Amino acid sequence: MGLVTFVSDSLRNLASGLGYERDKAAQAEFHFTAMGEAQLEAMYRGDWTAGKAVDIPAFDSVRNWRNWQAKNDQIERIEAEEKRLNLRSKLLEAMVLGRLYGGGALVMGIGTDDPMKPVNLDAIKQGGLRYVHVMSRYDIVSGEIRLDPEDEWFGEPEYYQLNTEKGAIYHIHPSRVVIFTGSRRVSRTREVEPWGDSILEKIRDAVANAARANHAIAQLLEEAKLDVIKVPNLMSTHLASNEATARLTERFRTAMSIKSSTNALVLDDEESYEQKQVSFTNMPEVLQQYMLVVSGAADIPATRFLGQSPAGMNATGESDLKNYYDRVSSEQELTLTPALSRLDEVLIRSAEGARDKAIHYVWAPLFQKDGKELSEIEKNRSETFNKWSASGLVSDQVLGKV
Template identity: 25%
Template sequence: MRRYERMDFEEASAALAQKARIERGRAIIQQKKGLQSVRPYRTDGYINVLNKYGTARDNSEAYEFVAEPIVPDTKLTVQYEDNGLFAKIIDTPAEEAVKHGIDLGLKDDALNDFVEKALDALEWEEKAATAIKWARLYGGSIIVMLIDDGRGLEEPLDWNNIRSIDELRVFERAVVQPDYASIYSSDPMRAVRNQASKFAMPEYYYVQSLYGSFTVHESRCLVFRNGILPERVTNPVYRFWGPPEFVRIKRAMKDAMVAHGNGPKLLDRSVQPIYKMKNLASLLAAEGGDEIVMKRLEIIDLARGILNSIAIDSDGEDWDFKSIPFSGVKDVIDTTCNMLSAVTNIPQTILFGRSPAGENSTGDSDFENYYNYIERIQKLMLKKNVRTLLDILFKAGRANGEIQEKPDYKLTFNPLWSLSDTEQANVDKVRADIELVKAQTAQAYVQMQAMDPSEVRAALARSEEFMVEDILDDQDEDWGLSDIGPDLSGVSGNLPPTLSEPSDTVTGLSTAQQPMSQDTPNQDGAGQPTSAATLVVKDGKILVGARLNGEGICGPGGHIEDGETPEQAARREALEEFGIQLGPVYCLGQLDGLPEEYGLPVIFLCTDFAGEPVCDGSEMQVPDFLSFETLHDVEEISEGTLFPPFRQSLQLLADVLCGGDAS
């Protein structure tokens, strides 16, 4: 064997030497021709002849991905019937996708009741969940709608003659065969079939159920496909429908189940007894010695099992136990669980009923990824089918006189994340407080005879949520904020005249205003700013939200982190608390006279931002735009509603706009 290895080494060395000579000769010729920069010869060590790394004898070079064999439908059915873990992987996302319901955005309660009763009568939630389950199990499924339109199942649906929809029947891919001879295509001789939205889709489906076989037209079907595969797919059965989930997860699922199954078996081997006998080898070599040894072992083991004691000869016999360590077994099991969770997109908290391991592991990111996966299922499998079903229901409702006309609706799925009772109570309390302030503001306007009670009543009749400003007949003043940028050059105070003017990196104020006099009311020369806030203005209204700690209403703002300028802190706080990107900002100045707990805040003004204000619920909630008058009235009606620094910043803004010194 060594001779052959030496011959291989010598042959390889000779081949490398020959190749080196050829390359050196080529380099000499290129040098004479002035082509040194063209394909220079390098030896970068891609192979190692000594340890065979990178050569044909390298074991790692033999790895090759091989396609999985086709899984019969009977095997998929048996796995779903008998394998609890696999059934949970199939069922959980399907049930999660439909259990929270849908929202059509309809203002009419009668229409909402009609849709809800119709879907309940058709058992839509159960049927849709079953269709998604079969799509995940077999790769696809269909729901056949039994519609009363005067035609048979094999005929196209007559949309102008729909009278009712009687039932929904679910069939899995295993009993459904698409008619590939009736594929929709762009045939100029058959213009009726030139439907771009249904291109490459079959017009008919053959259903071969145990309860009867029939042909159904595609317009009477809701099709559920478990993903999309390329045209050159290895299994033509999956080309139209999509692959079953089992094909992609079976190895990870096998490893997880084997790891969990072999774990308890290790307990049988956790303690290994060892018996020592004098002259054991000689005894076994003698005739009948093995029987003597086995009989002795059986007697010792029998006594240990019955009497829980062992009797051995003091001379020449010994009995001992060795414990087998299980270190690393838990890590192996956890690794298999992580892999299965990764390929199924289901968190371990749901799949195995346990929280993720590791420090500071809350599982929130896992649930966020899981809910994103459920939303993909809703968009790819449910959304189009729900729209088709709703259109048919509205047609049938008009025909039966249950509704007057088809409403304009916007289909959305209800949020997957449900608030706890405490969180929901806090949100409801904040909303109730805001509505109370609105009602008190409206009452104050009525008492001042600025509006009539009938106007308030009419506004409440139009919508449950109303703004006092929308009730007023006269157009509100915009306080000069809608076009504040170009008009600020002549405003006195601490507002920088232009954005290009350099600013101090500590305070964020214009260097043209430095140094400031000691009697300037909004600048404390004895200390540097410790916080920053922004008054975000849109259409003459100021962005506000309710603080979760109950300290009142305010805009974006917070403490200045180490290494930040006030402007950087203001932009960061606006993004974290309201999810908006601030555009150009104008420094109004620095507040003083506040209690020590509020620090020394620098106030900025912004009239241009990107994004829609949305609070994440960790610091702020219930974002809204309120006018200067409303905020003023809110503070008068209920003193302390406004956050103190925010209340003083409003006064600073009013003073700056009036052309006086900020106070």
């Protein structure tokens, strides 16, 4: 992925060459180079910022889970089924694989069905969902994409292929696979395969620059204080032979040992000694800016990504977190809910033995109010009810049901 420093517009200047062939920046172009499985895994495992960029949004999407809306006994059976299948943890793993590799999947095993046939929801009995397995795009291979607009499975592969360690080949119908794609691709690339791109491919430059800045500062620490000793005739006398060099090396090793124990450096009367120190005045701010770029590229606020205290007067970071959690909630509704609907229809039938149309769920809120906010809400609620009661416009019986 190339780094472009200029994006041209309609502004041109013939005298300066701005916007014409003589303009160096006008020749810049974007280039995209896909990263392989080994590179992505090395980046994820070897750099903590890359790992957090992959893990945090996936973790936040499932950490408060979802609240089923149904009768109490129905909720108990559905939640027991989720627990039996370890669904919450497996969803998190599949989402991490999707964000890391551009493709993660949950594969369902249903009863004794032929895995190459579409799921028959009406035939699913209680306990019919035998397993849910987590796989990456490198574990299962997608077949040819269906491009017939009249096809019920338009945009889906003809099948997913799984190769076992024993050499067996399984073909799985797409109705039994729930995929997570990481960073979305344009439609033309999805005509070839159903997967997306790794989110690390978009933030690769930001992560690499931050890592280089961190490493450069760490190297400077080794030379934060440097001793400089000037020796007369150094090249002509003391470095003229291996024997002379060895004597010089041993001499200063002994001198530094004496300095360490007595806090005094012993030198010849013609030699001089000084210390040079590296200034770190602006380096923390420089490194912080690199880290903030990574945080912005990953679309995670610094208060969440870096555990950093908010900057600015009266800043609490609450608005940043609310905006971030709002985005995660939108992703839950726009991406997770449609993807999981295929699995949930099977899950409910496996828990109940039938499908009650009234059963549904809502995602649990991510941003939790503290005790002070809750008490203020309750106070305002009580004052409002008292005003309604005193006005006589609303009866106490109605207020008691609110």
